Amino acid sequence: MKFSIAALVLACALATSLAAPAAAQSTDLGDPIGEGGNVETVFEDAAAAEEAGGLTGSTTDTSDWQDLGIAIPAFATDRDQPTPANAGGTAALGREIAQVITGNLRNNGLFKPTGPDSLPSPSFPQVTAPAWSSWNGRGAEMLVHGYVRARDDDRLVVGCYLYDVVLQNELIREGWVVRPADWRRAAHKCSDLIYARLTGEDPFFDSRIAYIAETGPKDNRVKRLAVMDSDGANHRFLTLGSATALTPRYSPDYSKILYLSYVDGNPRIYVYDIGSGQQTLVTENRNPTIAPRWSPDGRSILYSMAVNGNTDIYRVPVTGGNSTRLTDTPGIDIGGSYSPDGRQIVFESDRSGTQQCYVMDADGTNQRRITFFGGRCATPEWSPRGDQIAFTRIAGDFNVAVMTPAGRNLRVLTNGWQDEAPTWAPNGRIIQFFRTTRNAGNSSLWQVDLTGSNERRLPTPVDASDPAWGPIRP
Amino acid sequence: MMTFSTSKAATAALLTSALALSACSKSAPEELPPAPITTPGPAAAPTPAPTSSAPGVGSQAHFEGAVGQSAVVYFDTDRYNIDSSDAASLQAQAQYFAQFPQLTFTIEGHTDERGTREYNLALGERRANAAKNYLTSLGVAANRIRTVSYGKERPVALASNSGAWAQNRRAASIIIN
Numbered sequence: 024m025k026f027s028i029a030a031l032v033l034a035c036a037l038a039t040s041l042a043a044p045a046a047a048q049s050t051d052l053g054d055p056i057g058e059g060g061n062v063e064t065v066f067e068d069a070a071a072a073e074e075a076g077g078l079t080g081s082t083t084d085t086s087d088w089q090d091l092g093i094a095i096p097a098f099a100t101d102r103d104q105p106t107p108a109n110a111g112g113t114a115a116l117g118r119e120i121a122q123v124i125t126g127n128l129r130n131n132g133l134f135k136p137t138g139p140d141s142l143p144s145p146s147f148p149q150v151t152a153p154a155w156s157s158w159n160g161r162g163a164e165m166l167v168h169g170y171v172r173a174r175d176d177d178r179l180v181v182g183c184y185l186y187d188v189v190l191q192n193e194l195i196r197e198g199w200v201v202r203p204a205d206w207r208r209a210a211h212k213c214s215d216l217i218y219a220r221l222t223g224e225d226p227f228f229d230s231r232i233a234y235i236a237e238t239g240p241k242d243n244r245v246k247r248l249a250v251m252d253s254d255g256a257n258h259r260f261l262t263l264g265s266a267t268a269l270t271p272r273y274s275p276d277y278s279k280i281l282y283l284s285y286v287d288g289n290p291r292i293y294v295y296d297i298g299s300g301q302q303t304l305v306t307e308n309r310n311p312t313i314a315p316r317w318s319p320d321g322r323s324i325l326y327s328m329a330v331n332g333n334t335d336i337y338r339v340p341v342t343g344g345n346s347t348r349l350t351d352t353p354g355i356d357i358g359g360s361y362s363p364d365g366r367q368i369v370f371e372s373d374r375s376g377t378q379q380c381y382v383m384d385a386d387g388t389n390q391r392r393i394t395f396f397g398g399r400c401a402t403p404e405w406s407p408r409g410d411q412i413a414f415t416r417i418a419g420d421f422n423v424a425v426m427t428p429a430g431r432n433l434r435v436l437t438n439g440w441q442d443e444a445p446t447w448a449p450n451g452r453i454i455q456f457f458r459t460t461r462n463a464g465n466s467s468l469w470q471v472d473l474t475g476s477n478e479r480r481l482p483t484p485v486d487a488s489d490p491a492w493g494p495i496r497p
Numbered sequence: 498m499m500t501f502s503t504s505k506a507a508t509a510a511l512l513t514s515a516l517a518l519s520a521c522s523k524s525a526p527e528e529l530p531p532a533p534i535t536t537p538g539p540a541a542a543p544t545p546a547p548t549s550s551a552p553g554v555g556s557q558a559h560f561e562g563a564v565g566q567s568a569v570v571y572f573d574t575d576r577y578n579i580d581s582s583d584a585a586s587l588q589a590q591a592q593y594f595a596q597f598p599q600l601t602f603t604i605e606g607h608t609d610e611r612g613t614r615e616y617n618l619a620l621g622e623r624r625a626n627a628a629k630n631y632l633t634s635l636g637v638a639a640n641r642i643r644t645v646s647y648g649k650e651r652p653v654a655l656a657s658n659s660g661a662w663a664q665n666r667r668a669a670s671i672i673i674n
Contacts, residue, residue: 242651244650290648313615327619332622401616417613
């Protein structure tokens with residue numbers, strides 16, 4: 024079967040006028056948010072960033088570092104200057120950056136950070152030469168220093184230093200040049216630097232989340248496509264709410280979002296271009312298309328399509344062209360999540376009678392069932408590290424669980440009434456999912472560690488579902 | 498949302514069959530549409546009469562007035578087969594659509610909330626197609642029937658219990674105006 028990408032551009036009108044209520048029949052898109060700026064990494068004085076003891080090595084047991092105290096005073100500035108990033112100038116921005124880092128490290132339950140509001144503020148020269156005597160006895164084994172400098176071209180230089188208070192030496196340093204609008208990214212980069220250095224794990228803070236914002240009563244729910252930073256900041260609605268939007272997925276390079284919209288009255292997958300604010304159908308076809316997924320290299324899209332009621336999984340190049348059908352059994356074959364190397368796909372099928380998880384080679388061959396635990400397996404998502412598959416375990420209630428790609432070592436991580444649709448943090452350490460309450464039907468985003476601990480709710484402006492965590496930003 | 502209202506425009510013959518069939522409908526929704534009221538009147542005006550308060554042919558109210566609760570068929574958990582009570586409801590629908598061959602309609606497939614979102618979209622599609630296939634087997638032309646799945650996105654019963662879920666596992670026929 025062959026299909027081609029539609030050249031159906033729905034959003035042209037929005038380039039010149041926001042909202043355009045008259046066009047609500049054909050489009051539900053809001054103002055394009057544009058793509059973010061780049062973050063240039065500055066390796067300052069790399070010689071000083073040599074390995075210097077402290078906590079190193081790949082850690083999978085969190086007990087070594089989860090009680091580590093970290094002092095994060097305000098970032099200094101060489102000269103308090105106005106900046107578009109903060110009405111109070113670069114000095115106030117330095118305090119805010121330290122607060123963002125403190126929030127990041129605290130919210131994930133891994134450390135005991137102390138923020139700038141209860142700490143002395145180092146001077147600019149002290150950033151590279153800490154006043155050790157003032158940091159002893161505060162219960163913090165680690166010390167973060169940093170600075171903010173506004174360049175003549177308005178860009179900001181943010182430096183980040185991690186010190187071991189006991190050993191009185193520097194563990195790592197790095198700097199970044201960002202647009203003023205991207206100042207939070209520098210704070211996330213610094214958080215990632217600290218996190219990676221202390222845990223041995225890959226970073227994840229400088230990433231974004233696409234999800235569905237929900238409002239209204241249970242029988243008349245308004246569902247809008249929305250995006251935000253990993254900590255909930257920089258929140259934006261991308262659709263207006265006149266059409267139900269579901270199941271978004273960020274492309275690996277953050278330039279596009281796949282999602283389902285009822286904008287033409289039928290459930291169909293669109294490829295939304297974040298930079299231009301335009302979108303195209305994933306395939307030109309009269310049949311409903313659901314459950315969009317990206318390949319790890321961003322070149323292919325998986326979607327599921329129902330033909331005469333029978334749903335199968337297809338792959339299409341992101342540039343358009345022919346679709347390849349990957350499954351052909353009677354029943355619902357749906358979803359699909361690539362292994363990080365792109366060679367295999369875990370997907371969901373009810374060919375056996377109930378929803379179960381299967382693995383196939385990327386070309387659709389060698390399909391085999393991997394779940395036999397007695398309940399049902401839905402929405403499998405392959406870990407970015409490749410060694411785990413997260414899924415919705417349906418056994419009475421709905422829980423988030425993980426297992427190996429062979430279907431072994433099943434571990435249930437949550438115990439809500441309806442916890443659904445896990446998505447991995449870029450480093451494969453944290454799983455995000457959405458939780459629906461019984462009767463009221465309220466939905467919210469939650470995170471839980473791979474170990475099943477540190478479960479917490481991610482604040483969102485309104486109810487939220489269908490989270491999709493993107494990779495670390497370049 | 499569907500709206501229910503009384504109708505005086507059903508033919509006596511159709512009314513009899515609809516009432517008889519409704520008696521064997523398997524599900525018992527809490528919010529039943531009112532029973533059709535027998536009133537003399539034109540059986541099938543080709544277009545809605547603008548001055549009449551009676552719902553005209555081509556309206557959802559007219560359809561529901563004629564077939565009663567047979568406008569919706571219900572399914573067991575995670576199933577999409579047409580059982581005997583579904584068949585009776587669809588036979589009533591087929592009679593109606595045979596009588597008004599100018600009408601086109603949408604079959605909306607729905608699920609209860611106790612399934613994952615994407616699977617439920619596929620399951621609703623399967624239910625809508627099962628109802629469509631049964632109607633076409635009864636002689637309703639396939640090109641008169643549009644299908645759409647809403648999965649678990651549009652429940653009619655809002656509680657989280659087995660009674661509400663039974664009402665939400667449905668395929669509802671909606672007249673296209």
